[in-house]
Amino acid sequence: MCSDCISERSGSVAAAEILRTRRKRGRTARGRSSKMSRLRTRLEPLGLQDLRWRCDPATLGFETTDEVRPLDGFVGQERGVSAIELALRISEPDYNVVVAGAAGTGRTSVTLDLLRKAAVARPASSDWCYLHSFREPDRPIAVELPAGKGPELAADLHELIEQCRADLPSLIDPDDGKHALPDIAMLAVGQRLAALRTKYAPIPGVVRHIDAIQENLSQRVKSSRAAEARSGAGALGPPIWTRFEANVFVTQDPAAGAPVVCEPNPTFPNLVGRIDYRPSPVGMDADFRSMRAGAIQRANGGYLVMNARDLLANRSAYGALKRALREGAVTVESPPDENAALPVAALRPEPIPLRIRVELIGDPGLYTLLRNRDEGVARLFTVKAEFTPSVDRTAPAIQAYASFIARSVRTHGLLRFSADAVARVIEEGAGLAEDRDRLTAQLGLVKDLLVESDATARARAQQTVRAVDVAEALDARGRRSDLIEEELQRLIDQGVVAIETDSKVVGQVNGLAVRELGDYAFARPTRITARTGPGFEGVLDIERQTHLSGPSHTKGVLTLEGYLLGKYGQRQPLALTARLTFEQTYGGVDGDSASSPELYAVLSSLGEVPIDQGIAVTGSVDQRGDVQAIGGVNEKVEGHFVVCKARGLTGHQGVIIPKANVRNLMLDPEVIDAVAAGKFHVWAVTSIDEGIELLTGVPAGQAQNDGTYPPESVHGRVQGRLAAYAENLERYGRPPQSSPNGRSRIAKTRRPAR
Incomplete structure (x- = not known):
C-alpha cells in the first residue's frame, strides 16, 4: 500500500476518532447539563417569603397609635x-x-x-449629722436622727448660739470685761439647753453634745481667759460658737x-x-x-x-x-x-x-x-x-411593641403613627434582632427611630407618621454614616479594587467581609484566591504569615486541612502545598465566615474548575464539610447586591449563604424587588458539595465503593490531581523528616532518570 493511501487512511481514522471524541464530549456535556439541571432544581434560590418577614398592618387592630393603650411596664x-x-x-x-x-x-x-x-x-x-468632738477635735462624732430631723437640729443649735451671743456678752465683747460673769444655769441660755436636752432625749448623741456645750461654756466662764472669751476665738482654733453647730451630713424626706x-x-x-x-x-x-x-x-x-x-x-x-x-x-x-x-x-x-x-x-x-x-x-x-437583647416575635410581643410606640408618642410629644408605620417599625425591630422570629429588646434604638421618623413627617408637613416616613428616616440614617462605604464602592467602580462579577476564574471566589464602623456596618465582596502545587506544607494562609490573621480566621484555615485530609488523604498521603490570601486587603482579617469560600478556591484550583464570579459566598465550614452559620448575613447579601447593581444585574448573580442563616434574613426591600424580578438570587446550602456545584456547574461527586470519585466530578478531579502530586513527589523527593533532636531534616532530592 502506498504512503499516500496510508496517509489518507490515517487521516480518515483520525477524523473518525475526533468525531467520536466530539460526540462523546457532547454526550458528556449533555449529561452534565442534565445533572446540573437536576442540581438547580434541588437547590432552587430562596423564595421571597424566606428573604424578609413582613408585618401586616391589618393584623395590628388599629388605625393609629391614638387608639393604642400606652405600655405600662417592660418588653420581654x-x-x-x-x-x-x-x-x-x-x-x-x-x-x-x-x-x-x-x-x-x-x-x-x-x-x-x-x-x-x-x-x-x-x-x-435616717438623717445623719456630724458634731464637733470636744475631747478629740480631729474625730467628729456621727449622730443618727429620724428622717427630716437633721435640719431641725441644726436650726435649734443655731438658735442656741444666738441665745449665747445675747446672754453671754462677756464671752464675745472685748470691751465688756467690767461686767460680772453670770451663772450660765441662771441665764436664758441655760433654760434653752435644758429644753434641747428634753427635746432630743431619745437621741443620746445629741444629748451628749448638749452636755458638752454646757460644760465648755462653764469652763470658759470660769477660766477667766478674757481675751479668748471676749474675742470668741482661740489662738489656733475656730470661733467657739462654730463648735456648737451641726453639720447636716445627710437628710431625707420623711414622706x-x-x-x-x-x-x-x-x-x-x-x-x-x-x-x-x-x-x-x-x-x-x-x-x-x-x-x-x-x-x-x-x-x-x-x-x-x-x-x-x-x-x-x-x-x-x-x-x-x-x-x-x-x-x-x-x-x-x-x-x-x-x-x-x-x-x-x-x-x-x-x-x-x-x-x-x-x-x-x-x-x-x-x-x-x-x-x-x-x-x-x-x-x-x-x-x-x-x-436579653431580643425577645420572641409572638403576638403579645408585637402588641407590646405597639404599646411602646404609643407610650413614646405621648412621652416625647411625637406625631401619631399610622398602623403601616408601626408595622414598618416592628419589621425594623426584627432586622435589628437579625432574626425574623425575634424582635430586638433594645428599645432605646427603636425610640431613636421613632424620633427621626417624626422629624421626617414634620418636614413633609404631615399630621401622621406613615411607613414612607419610617423608610426615609432609615435611609437618612444610613446616609449619615456611609461615607466610607461610598468611597470603597467608588474604588470598586473605578477598578482600583478589583472585583469580578461576570466571569469564571479558576482558584478565585468572591468572599464577603463585614466592616464595623461603630453604629454602622456594611459589607463588600473580597477576592479570595488560592494557588496549589505539590508539596507537604499543607494549606498556608498568607494573612497568618504576615500577622494579619486573627485567631478565628486562623482556626478556619486550619479546619480546611482537616477537611482535605478526611476527603482525600485516606488512600494516599496528602501531598499538597496551597497558598490562600485575601487580595487587596491590608488590615487585619478575623472570623471564620470565609472558611467555606477559601475551601471553594482551593478545590477550584486543584480540580481546575472555574468558579462563577457573579456568585459571592459566605459561611463557616467544619472538618466534615458541613456549612455553618455566620454573622452579618444581611449586610453581606446587600453588599454584593450593591456591587452587582452598579455593574448591571444579569439575572445570574447572587449570594450563597448557610442554610442555618435563612432565619436571620431581613433584606432591604430593594433586594427583595430584584429577587422578585429574577435579577438576583440567594441560595442556602448545608454542605460544601452543594456550594461547589452551584459555583462551578460541575457535580461534586459521590464516593464509590473503592473510595474513589467519578473522574469528571469536582472531587474526582481533585483526587486525580492530588494523586499526580504524590506520584511526582515520590519521583523527585521525600517529605521532611524529624531528626532525633526534633529539628527538621530535609531529604535529598533525587534527580529524575534520563
Missing part, C-alpha cells in the same frame, strides 16, 4: 426583673445585684422603676420612702464623700463642718445604682465600695495631697453604719469577668440579673 425582660425582685425581697446584706445587658434594653430604666416602687413601700432612711440614688460619675469623692480643706494661718485646715456626703451615704438605707464600667474605671472608688460593703460601714475619706506646700490637718470622722443595696449595671459579660478576676465579687454581689 422577665428573667432580669425576677432576679432584681428576688434581691429586693431578701434582707441579708450581701445580696447586691449585677444587672447585665446590652445598652438600650431598659436595664437602667427598668431597674430604677423597680427600685422606686420598692422604696415607696419602705420607711424613710419619700427609702432613697434611690443613681450616681452617674462614681469617682472616689463622689462615692464615699470628701473633706473640703480651707486655708488658715498655719496651713490647710478642716473640721467637722468640712465633710460632704457621697452617694453611698445618701443612699444609705436604700438603693445605689451605678454603671459598672464607670465604677471600674476608678479603682480607688471600686475598692472603697467593696470595703464599705464588706465592713458594713462607710467613712468619709479625703486623703490630703502629699505634695501640698502647706501642712494639712487630718480628720478621722466616725464611720456610719451601712445598710444599702447596690445595683451595678453593665455589659453581658461583665459579671463573669468580675467573678473571674475578683474573688470578693461572688460574695458581695450574689444576684445576677440578665437582660
